[in-house]
Amino acid sequence: MKTFAEFGLEPKVLQAITELGFEESTPIQDKSIPVALTGRDLIGQAQTGTGKTAAFGIPLINKIPTSEDRIVALIMTPTRELAIQVADEIGKLTRYKGLRSLPIYGGQEIGRQIRALKKKPQIIIGTPGRLLDHINRKTIRLEDVQTVVLDEADEMLDMGFMEDIQSILKMVPEERQTMLFSATMPANIQKLAQQFLKDPEHVSVIPKQVTAPSIEQSYIEVHERQKFEALSRLLDMESPELAIIFGRTKRRVDELSEALQKRGYSADGLHGDLSQNQRDNVMRKFRDGSIDVLVATDVAARGLDVSGVTHVINFDLPQDPESYVHRIGRTGRAGKEGTAWSFVTPREIDHLHFIERITRQRMNRKPLPSIAEAIEGKQRVTAERLLEIVQNEEFSEFKAIAIQLLEQYDSVHLLAAAMKLITGEKKNVDIELTPEEPLRAKKRRPDIRSNGRPFNRSGSGSSYGGNRGGSGGGGYRGRDDRRGSYSGGGSSRGGYENRGSGSYENRGGSGGGYKRSSEGRSDTRRPKSPSEDFANN
């Protein structure tokens, strides 16, 4: 890995990077920053949590002159929360350079955005719907834009933003640099790339598995009606620092977060039907730790970076392997460890294996946590809290009473009673959730080995289309075959580039591949469109 000083960046940008605490570049930064600095178009793919934001943010910021007072850079994201977060990171990176950046997203009062736009930001980070709104009102002009970034490009397509993106990019001069970034690059991205990118360089840092290696992945087979009990035992057993629980629908998220609150967990829900104020509040509480469980639809699956998320739980399995990859990628970020659990109903086992095959990562099968394990987990947390106080806090005002009590009672008895008090009783409330239909495995099983179309890797320097691989090779090999990791084990060539054909991101095309067209989807899939979970972007 390189130090950032080796990229020849402006001192003020370097200073901001140092302040963020980044010592070395991550593999995707290593590969894409030099390419992006030349002004070339770029398609960047790397696992979740490996610093793609800075990979496009740093070169973008580096090239904007401080004297600039027009909008010269545009970053698009699929969700509002992600726009806010990316704007925040860009803000930190421009701190010493003194550029102005502004998030523009649906749900926020437009007048407020118009006032902020009068301060002449050079960088806009927005969701497509609201951006178009401003373009139509002529409160945003894109005729001077020189750099466009589509973060989570595949998700924007999946959400039906293709037309919006087309309309937006028509307003941007053709002489520009365009970059696409995501951890997953399904085949439909080619259409977007062909239309909007010029001879892009493919920068891919993906080892055999597209999921981040630092995430331990397990599943529990449960019946639909056992799920809530399983969840509460799992939370007790594991005692996450922060956890994100994904549910399939908004109703599910509402019911689940309410149920968790009733049982005494500090939880709240996030989905697209909440007002933006509510959404902001929930995210703020989760980021500052005033709640420790975030229950969410896939609106939270992409890009969100909250430090301290130790656990991701798929209360309901996601429909798409991509979604699985992104959901679990909310943990195990920036080289940290993470744990992902998925609940699978007996009828969904095939679907789980399908996800395993596509992601080339086997999940460990685990039994339903027992009541004893749940209790043990809670006791462990109590003991930790107690020791924390013993070691780090002042409690001398309690000593007199402690001595008095010890004269009358046995110390083990006393301590056990105190622990019982701290742990608290589990609130015994009956919980009933509306059952969700099981997901069904695809009718036509895609065989990822027979449809190999390797990406051109970084350095080969050409676009999609050429370089088609044959079939065979590169099949699923199980979890012991991990190669290459974020924390830098193994060289990037050996680790990331020598996959056989048939890799995850190259499905699609004709025959047998994992398709994203509607015919390929199970009919239980809920439509995902801007009007659904991501309303009013």
Ligand SMILES: Nc1ncnc2c1ncn2[C@@H]1O[C@H](COP(=O)(O)OP(=O)(O)OP(=O)(O)O)[C@@H](O)[C@H]1O
């Ligand atoms: N060079 C670096 N050194 C240390 N930490 C870094 C570095 N670059 C980025 N990070 C941190 O890593 C975390 C993940 O970065 P980021 O959100 O950009 O990941 P990502 O690749 O975009 O993930 P996703 O696919 O989930 O969107 C952030 O907290 C970021 O500040």
Ligand SMILES: [Mg+2]
């Ligand atoms: Mg990201």
